[in-house]
Amino acid sequence: MIAKTNLLNIIGGKNRGILANETEKQAILAAITTLEDLNPNPYPLEFAHLLDGNWRLLYTTSKELLRIDQLPFYKLGQIYQCIRVESQRVYNIAEIYGLPFLEGLIGVAAKFEPVSRRRVNVNFERSIIGLQSLIRYQSPSEFIQEIETGKKFTAIDFTFKNNEQQGWLDITYIDNDLRIGRGNEGSVFVLVKT
8 A cells, every 4th residue: 555655654764753853744644644544444443353462653743752762861762552452451661772781661551441433541550660670571572461460560660540540542544564543632653563
C-alpha cells in the first residue's frame, strides 16, 4: 500500500518524533490521516488477533513521552506498548539509555475496557521506574510476566488509586503489523508489531 510506505518513509529517521521539525510534523500528520482513511479494519476491536501482542513505537506527538529524551545524560531508547486482549491489560515500557550501568526503565501497567468498536478506556494501575540492572530487565515480555505475578521491584514501584489516572485511546488504523492510535490528550501514536 503506497500510503503506508509513504508514512513509514516520512517518519524514518525522526527518532519517534524527537527530530521532526514543524514542517515535517505537519507532513507526518497528513500522511497519518491519509492512511487512517484507508484502514482495512475500521472496527479494530473486532479484530483482537491483530491488536494482541507487543508493539514498538515508531512515531508520536506525545510531549510526555518525547520529554523523557531531555533528561540530563539520558536518551530515550525503545518504547513498547504490549497488549494482552484476553486479560484486557496494556503495558507501556520505555527504555532509557545513558551512563553505563545506569540505564533506566519506565513501565506502566493498565487495564483497558472497550467502549466502542474502536475506542478503549484506559485505567492506569501501576508504575515502575528504576534502573534496568536493579529490575533485572531483559525484555518487555519477561518484565510483563514478572508484573503479572505481582513481583515488587527494587525501584519506584507504586499503584494508582482507582480512577486517579485514566484516559482513552481510539485505534484509527490497524493491519497485520502497523497500528495508529489517537489519545485523549490529542497525541498520535504509530506503532509496529514486534
